Amino acid sequence: MLQTAMCLGLARPCLINARASLAGVASVFITEVEAMAGKLALINAAMTKTAHSVGGPIPPTRAELLAMRLTAADVATGAAALEAKTAGGKGYISSSGMSRRYREAAFIRAIPLRVTASLGAGLMRAVIGEQTPSGSRC
Numbered sequence: 001m002l003q004t005a006m007c008l009g010l011a012r013p014c015l016i017n018a019r020a021s022l023a024g025v026a027s028v029f030i031t032e033v034e035a036m037a038g039k040l041a042l043i044n045a046a047m048t049k050t051a052h053s054v055g056g057p058i059p060p061t062r063a064e065l066l067a068m069r070l071t072a073a074d075v076a077t078g079a080a081a082l083e084a085k086t087a088g089g090k091g092y093i094s095s096s097g098m099s100r101r102y103r104e105a106a107f108i109r110a111i112p113l114r115v116t117a118s119l120g121a122g123l124m125r126a127v128i129g130e131q132t133p134s135g136s137r138c
Contacts, residue, residue: 001054001065004047007072007108011040014079014101021086029086036082039075043068073108080105 080102
């Protein structure tokens, strides 16, 4: 769930900046920005609900955690793209915050399958509190 939270933490400033840039020509993106804000709210609510279910009688499955992570990555990537669209050319200056967030969003989308494959079972057991093959809790 940490990666999901990181994705959402990246998406929030992207959407804040996209909303702030919706004046003039960029106003054509109002609908897209609001739709992405709705997706962000939904995945944030799902993450909160999932966090409360960890350690409970029905913990989230690995598939649910991965699906949530991938959805959060899509939201982060989409929010970064919207920030870039609304910022215009000024956002592409390599030292700008928008440029950094756009690069992070591109990278963060590639992480889940690699990290899950390499750390996978142990990490997921630790996240959801399952027992390891030796019988000890993570």
